Amino acid sequence: MEEAQVIGLLVRRCVGGDPAAWEEIVQRYHRRIYSLCYRFAGDSENAQDLTQEVFIKMYRTLKTYDAAKGAFMTWVTTITRNLLVDHFRKSKGDRLTDSLDTTSSDHEDAQPLSEQIADQGLAPDQAVRGREAREMVHFALQKLSPELREAVILRDLQDMDYREIATALRVPEGTVKSRINRGRAELARLLQRTYKQVI
Amino acid sequence: MPGETKHGMECSEFDALLLEALDDGGLSGIRKEAFEAHRRVCPVCGPMFTEVEAGKQWLRTLALERVEPPLHLVHNILAATSGVPSSRPLNVTAGGKTPVGERMRQWWDSFFSPTAAFVRQPRFVMSFGMIFFTFSLALNFAGVKASDMAKVDLRPTAVRHAYYDAQIKVVKYYDNIRFVYEIESKVRELKKANAPDESNTPQQKENRKNDTSGQPEQKQDRNYSREENETVLAGLTERLDEVVPCRQAARCELPGSSTLLAGTANQIDGGPVAKKVFAVMSEATNRRLV
Numbered sequence: 001m002e003e004a005q006v007i008g009l010l011v012r013r014c015v016g017g018d019p020a021a022w023e024e025i026v027q028r029y030h031r032r033i034y035s036l037c038y039r040f041a042g043d044s045e046n047a048q049d050l051t052q053e054v055f056i057k058m059y060r061t062l063k064t065y066d067a068a069k070g071a072f073m074t075w076v077t078t079i080t081r082n083l084l085v086d087h088f089r090k091s092k093g094d095r096l097t098d099s100l101d102t103t104s105s106d107h108e109d110a111q112p113l114s115e116q117i118a119d120q121g122l123a124p125d126q127a128v129r130g131r132e133a134r135e136m137v138h139f140a141l142q143k144l145s146p147e148l149r150e151a152v153i154l155r156d157l158q159d160m161d162y163r164e165i166a167t168a169l170r171v172p173e174g175t176v177k178s179r180i181n182r183g184r185a186e187l188a189r190l191l192q193r194t195y196k197q198v199i
Numbered sequence: 200m201p202g203e204t205k206h207g208m209e210c211s212e213f214d215a216l217l218l219e220a221l222d223d224g225g226l227s228g229i230r231k232e233a234f235e236a237h238r239r240v241c242p243v244c245g246p247m248f249t250e251v252e253a254g255k256q257w258l259r260t261l262a263l264e265r266v267e268p269p270l271h272l273v274h275n276i277l278a279a280t281s282g283v284p285s286s287r288p289l290n291v292t293a294g295g296k297t298p299v300g301e302r303m304r305q306w307w308d309s310f311f312s313p314t315a316a317f318v319r320q321p322r323f324v325m326s327f328g329m330i331f332f333t334f335s336l337a338l339n340f341a342g343v344k345a346s347d348m349a350k351v352d353l354r355p356t357a358v359r360h361a362y363y364d365a366q367i368k369v370v371k372y373y374d375n376i377r378f379v380y381e382i383e384s385k386v387r388e389l390k391k392a393n394a395p396d397e398s399n400t401p402q403q404k405e406n407r408k409n410d411t412s413g414q415p416e417q418k419q420d421r422n423y424s425r426e427e428n429e430t431v432l433a434g435l436t437e438r439l440d441e442v443v444p445c446r447q448a449a450r451c452e453l454p455g456s457s458t459l460l461a462g463t464a465n466q467i468d469g470g471p472v473a474k475k476v477f478a479v480m481s482e483a484t485n486r487r488l489v
Binding site for chain 2: 020
């Protein structure tokens with residue numbers, strides 16, 4: 001039985017009131033959704049809250065899911081993305097992409113963004129590989145604007161194709177590609193300034 | 200400049216082919232040659248290609264890291280949605296086995312649960328330490344040693360017997376005290392009742408004649424009566440050092456008081472106080488009769 005058929009069956013059972021089917025759905029997708037929320041939100045606490053919100057919304061709107069309109073994962077990603085965007089619009093953390101030489105505050109002598117990242121106190125040769133390097137990339141990812149961040153996360157971390165991303169983000173495929181390009185380039189500029197070297 | 204055609208390819212076209220060149224296995228044929236030629240020549244698209252490729256490499260390192268959700272996340276989600284608890288155990292991962300590190304962490308977390316963390320606060324730790332120190336000092340001054348505790352019989356039957364013995368002692372003490380107070384109250388009543396009769400002694404009459412203070416006679420009688428009574432009581436107190444048994448001696452003036460005292464003394468379970476009371480009362484009775 002294909003994955004789509006299994007999910008369709010689980011959804012029908014869940015809508016019919018089978019709690020075991022709902023638990024199976026949660027077990028299948030909570031890891032992926034949590035990962036998406038964690039990469040987008042940047043910390044575990046917010047990621048847990050957002051993941052719970054995603055599943056609460058899923059549980060309430062599960063009967064509206066139509067398998068003919070798209071894959072279940074795309075539908076779930078759309079819900080997640082909408083909640084993430086809403087969350088960051090409400091919070092003060094929402095911002096446009098920071099330029100490398102702009103500062104996060106209005107003071108002229110404030111540290112540029114690239115120097116803020118470099119303040120982690122890690123030597124480049126130690127941080128290229130390993131956990132510290134991943135933490136640096138994760139930190140730099142939070143500096144991207146939500147539009148670029150969600151595009152690169154869905155493409156490079158969630159391994160979704162352009163069409164699925166376009167459906168989830170409700171934008172044209174060309175826009176998705178452009179955002180992925182810009183997001184990757186912005187991230188590389190941030191990290192290049194940090195390490196003072198070209199990868 | 201963007202939009203400029205270099206080697207048969209515009210920058211916008213280069214931008215559109217960029218992901219295809221990096222993600223989708225690369226370009227081929229004429230398109231690849233044009234793409235590479237434009238990348239080498241264009242001052243905008245060349246660096247951009249490098250940055251996008253570098254960004255992709257960075258994100259690939261991040262993709263290698265597996266983000267593990269908290270163990271209780273599924274349970275929290277189910278509690279917030281269906282309300283039905285999970286049928287799977289909390290500490291079992293998808294592979295069916297719990298890593299040793301995870302089990303250690305759970306053990307550590309369980310040890311430092313919120314309740315334990317509350318008790319572990321420095322102020323409580325200090326209080327517990329001071330209590331222990333105080334008890335140790337007190338036991339040390341009292342001469343109690345740890346080796347003595349080994350001699351204490353802590354068997355359930357022994358503890359039960361000790362409890363019953365202590366209860367018997369308390370009940371006996373309470374009954375004796377109650378009896379003494381009852382006798383005392385009776386003596387007080389008798390003393391009040393006998394006070395007018397005692398005022399008619401010859402000595403009192405003589406004192407009344409010599410009295411020139413002008414005070415009411417009845418009051419004087421009451422005072423004299425009290426003084427006389429105090430003399431008797433003082434004499435008795437010297438022997439027993441107890442006021443209560445002495446007052447009970449007054450009851451001996453009543454008919455059949457010896458029989459009453461003997462009967463009540465038998466009711467007392469051989470207590471030392473009751474025996475003293477009985478002895479004093481009998482002696483006082485004999486003296487009065489003589």
